[in-house]
Amino acid sequence: MKSWILALLLLFPALAGADCQIRGTGDLGVIIERASGSLQVVDTSHHEAIFHVAGLGDLSHASVVYSRDERYAYVFGRDGGLTKVDLLCGRIVKRILQGGNSIGGAISQNGRLVAVSNYEPGGVKVFSTDDLSLVADIPATPFKDKHSKTVGLVDAPGERFVFSLYDTGEIWLLEMKDPAHPKVTKFTGIGRLPYDGLITPDGRYYIAGLFGEDGLALLDLWQPEKGVRRILDHYGKGEQKLPVYKMPHLEGWAIAGNRAFFPAVGRHEVLVMDMESWKLVGRIPVHGQPVFVMARPDGRQLWVNFAFPNNDKVQVIDSENLKIIKTLDTGKGTLHMEFTPRGEEVWISVRDRDQVQVYDTDNQTLKATLPAKKPSGIFFTNRAHRTGL
């Protein structure tokens, strides 16, 4: 009997856990390799990949959230794939094709639910983080012969999710306290073509960026009955917008002191907003149209990357005096940035160089590079404990 088990373990080493590591996961993360449908599990303390995982489908647009124990990554792919990856063993635990075309997702406050935002079929689906079984299916408002695409999905306190409807200009608040009876509150007429959304770190304010007009839509989740209000209205002051070759992303919340920072749509500018009055208080001219405007965790610096054809640089802005302190020639196809949990380093993916560059944020010098095949998103495990991610 014993030899039979031993033979089985030799045949399937994964069963024996031979490939798994015994370690903490707090300094781990994932680098998406968009062209090959694979990812790397990386160790941020040692600047090295510990696993390569393939078979994740179409990752041309991908994002990742983490289980609350930071062991599992949930990867949302463009092909509607939702894949649960074990970081300690470097393997796929489960993979489902939950839709035809998806954009991203979020994990619930108690970590039991993972929600996916879909373009096709337009709507949101909610799954158990345990076995990826379907818990709720929330189709979006019908639009033409389909349903509206959904974007900007985040989690909010109280087992809630918030997302925007791209085609029909709505924000929906989905409450999943009782998973068998999802409750949806709809806010309509919030503005034309919301393209992404974010939530403040305290989980109070949800903001949707608008592509179809200059402005943002704001929902106060402490007082949802007051409805959605428009902020930064007409920030372009009627100026002609430039063509947009890549949609900006509102990921996380670039905040420093009482000011928040956003990418301007169709402009070579970062917008500065006062958080008390929600008024525009500054516009910082930059190298191109910003895609990500990200604050270092201490809020002292902002790191900005840009859309095609200016996606070859990263600019660093002093959040106090709003001056550009450094322009880095990272290389063509600079797609994403991720800070280490306390912000001493930033990891930057450079698609056309097939590398991830690691910078010291204090002096903005290159510390290390890691090879990666057409890298795009970089996601570290500390996202597990941040509302909205």
Added chain:
Amino acid sequence: MASIRLILLSFLVLLTGPTLASAGEPTPARQAELLYLLRHDCGSCHGMRLAGGLGPALTPEQLRPYTSEQLGATIMHGRPGTPMPPWRHFLTQDEALWLARRLKQGLGR
């Protein structure tokens, strides 16, 4: 031997070059650049596998109702009222037409 081949090859290129140019066929190097642009930059909205995203899929089936000339014009001038931008600063009319034809033929995944 290798140098003879090279000379022959250059001669062939010289002969066929003008014909190709008049047919609007980009050089192989430029074709590779255009396809890279298509996958990675058009792919931001249309998906790297062209299966669609915020923008529609660019599969032969999806594009059947449109002529290559119409698609070429859309690439060059964009679609006002939608996020589709004009790409005319980055490629020529002939290159846009070549891309449109390739898209209609299908590029695989």
